[in-house]
Amino acid sequence: xxxxxxxxxxxxxxxxxxxxxxxxxxxxxxxxxxxxxxxxxxxxxxxxxxxxxxxxxxxxxxxxxxxxxxxxxxxxxxxxxxxxxxxxxxxxxxxxxxxxxxxxxxxxxxxxxxxxxxxxxxxxxxxxxxxxxxxxxxxx
Amino acid sequence: xxxxxxxxxxxxxxxxxxxxxxxxxxxxxxxxxxxxxxxxxxxxxxxxxxxxxxxxxxxxxxxxxxxxxxxxxxxxxxxxxxxxxxxxxxxxxxxxxxxxxxxxxxxxxxxxxxxxxxxxxxxxxxxxxxxxxxxxxxxxxxxxxxxxxxxxxxxxxxxxxxxxxxxxxxxxxxxxxxxxxxxxxxxxxxxxxxxxxxxxxxxxxxxxxxxxxxxxxxxxxxxxxxxxxxxxxxxxxxxxxxxxxxxxxx
Amino acid sequence: xxxxxxxxxxxxxxxxxxxxxxxxxxxxxxxxxxxxxxxxxxxxxxxxxxxxxxxxxxxxxxxxxxxxxxxxxxxxxxxxxxxxxxxxxxxxxxxxxxxxxxxxxxxxxxxxxxxx
Numbered sequence: 429x430x431x432x433x434x435x436x437x438x439x440x441x442x443x444x445x446x447x448x449x450x451x452x453x454x455x456x457x458x459x460x461x462x463x464x465x466x467x468x469x470x471x472x473x474x475x476x477x478x479x480x481x482x483x484x485x486x487x488x489x490x491x492x493x494x495x496x497x498x499x500x501x502x503x504x505x506x507x508x509x510x511x512x513x514x515x516x517x518x519x520x521x522x523x524x525x526x527x528x529x530x531x532x533x534x535x536x537x538x539x540x541x542x543x544x545x546x547x548x549x550x551x552x553x554x555x556x557x558x559x560x561x562x563x564x565x566x567x568x
Numbered sequence: 569x570x571x572x573x574x575x576x577x578x579x580x581x582x583x584x585x586x587x588x589x590x591x592x593x594x595x596x597x598x599x600x601x602x603x604x605x606x607x608x609x610x611x612x613x614x615x616x617x618x619x620x621x622x623x624x625x626x627x628x629x630x631x632x633x634x635x636x637x638x639x640x641x642x643x644x645x646x647x648x649x650x651x652x653x654x655x656x657x658x659x660x661x662x663x664x665x666x667x668x669x670x671x672x673x674x675x676x677x678x679x680x681x682x683x684x685x686x687x688x689x690x691x692x693x694x695x696x697x698x699x700x701x702x703x704x705x706x707x708x709x710x711x712x713x714x715x716x717x718x719x720x721x722x723x724x725x726x727x728x729x730x731x732x733x734x735x736x737x738x739x740x741x742x743x744x745x746x747x748x749x750x751x752x753x754x755x756x757x758x759x760x761x762x763x764x765x766x767x768x769x770x771x772x773x774x775x776x777x778x779x780x781x782x783x784x785x786x787x788x789x790x791x792x793x794x795x796x797x798x799x800x801x802x803x804x805x806x807x808x809x810x811x812x813x814x815x816x817x818x
Numbered sequence: 819x820x821x822x823x824x825x826x827x828x829x830x831x832x833x834x835x836x837x838x839x840x841x842x843x844x845x846x847x848x849x850x851x852x853x854x855x856x857x858x859x860x861x862x863x864x865x866x867x868x869x870x871x872x873x874x875x876x877x878x879x880x881x882x883x884x885x886x887x888x889x890x891x892x893x894x895x896x897x898x899x900x901x902x903x904x905x906x907x908x909x910x911x912x913x914x915x916x917x918x919x920x921x922x923x924x925x926x927x928x929x930x931x932x933x934x
Binding site for chain 2 (some may be wrong): 821822824825826827828829832893896899900903905
């Protein structure tokens with residue numbers, strides 16, 4: 429609207445405010461949301477790490493040992509610890525929100541959300557246990 | 569309980585101001601007074617020029633939505649006693665242009681609501697029904713929650729994406745689209761999907777979830793939107809894998 | 819009728835999110851922290867190598883390194899839109915995000931499915 433003409437008879441000058449760049453800092457719920465979204469960076473890092481490990485594994489025992497040494501350096505270990513907490517945050521929020529996207533009906537009975545969430549966490553635990561058992565048991 | 573409480577009310581007059589400012593009023597604070605009662609007291613006794621919307625004063629018309637201490641609330645259901653000793657900051661709903669004082673312009677929502685065709689769509693629209701469309705209680709339950717929306721727009725004030733993205737349809741519009749999509753009497757899901765799925769009307773939603781938190785009628789618009797996304801994605805894959813056949817939106 | 823692409827992108831985001839949620843914490847815990855830092859008895863190099871060479875393991879690792887990248891791409895794209903308010907650069911952002919995911923998928927395909 430033209431600032432010199434404050435209003436026309438049938439269209440007053442509305443006040444519009446653009447959202448602040450820091451809108452996500454004003455409410456704890458928004459901050460929690462942004463942290464959840466930033467966990468996607470931890471996901472991408474985990475992919476990169478897995479690719480690096482696979483390459484080292486294929487290259488031989490020496491490159492693999494070098495990579496292990498690199499993983500032991502304090503900054504990398506700290507980064508991995510931080511990324512792990514972000515990954516856990518992603519998993520927990522993902523499984524809690526998953527039942528909102530699908531309504532599961534068995535016959536006429538609607539499966540309660542809590543049951544779906546519990547099922548998700550059980551699957552998470554089972555999958556993690558399977559991977560750990562396979563990986564740690566390799567070459568025994 | 570103190571005798572009075574201070575209300576800091578946003579004032580904006582397009583003839584005089586370029587931006588809103590706050591004006592403070594002391595209003596009585598009996599146990600059962602709501603913020604709306606305080607505003608009515610201001611209008612009746614202190615400053616008759618205050619402009620705001622209200623109607624039923626019992627949480628069903630959806631007119632009195634405002635920001636109370638930064639949270640979107642229905643002022644008829646928000647008690648002053650919860651904010652003692654105060655002050656209580658009352659502002660117009662965010663994410664909407666302010667017309668005057670506490671009144672916001674909602675035609676953007678009206679347009680988006682109309683675009684999702686919130687009415688029963690029948691294939692045989694011209695044929696007169698010979699008997700009523702019957703519905704079992706289970707079929708009613710499928711959409712009943714989403715029919716509770718009173719269009720109060722608190723969810724729009726809570727949604728950061730609506731404030732940032734002008735193309736986003738918003739929580740209530742999508743929840744109401746779902747109300748009709750899930751209604752067994754409706755046959756218009758495909759029509760609505762063309763509107764919602766192909767433009768950025770729903771995909772801007774990042775499931776912040778605040779819309780559900782502030783909804784006074786427990787409609788859960790966030791859940792409605794996620795279900796719609798899943799339906800749209802399933803429909804895409806079905807069409808991708810089996811391109812023949814009639815496209816459907818349920 | 820031109821099919822919109824957004825439902826597919828959301829579907830990939832969703833699938834990647836499930837894979838990441840179920841499997842990535844244990845992977846990062848084991849291979850990023852516990853084994854290098856010696857918290858758990860490490861598997862032998864030969865054992866791990868032969869486990870990773872198994873066809874099923876290769877397929878599993880390919881999916882693990884591909885779908886979550888699409889999850890990252892979709893989520894990061896909207897983080898940039900809403901966080902930095904640069905939606906007007908959406909072509910560049912989409913190219914970087916989904917392009918990155920596609921590139922990563924090719925790399926993962928090469929590492930796990932083609933080589934060795």
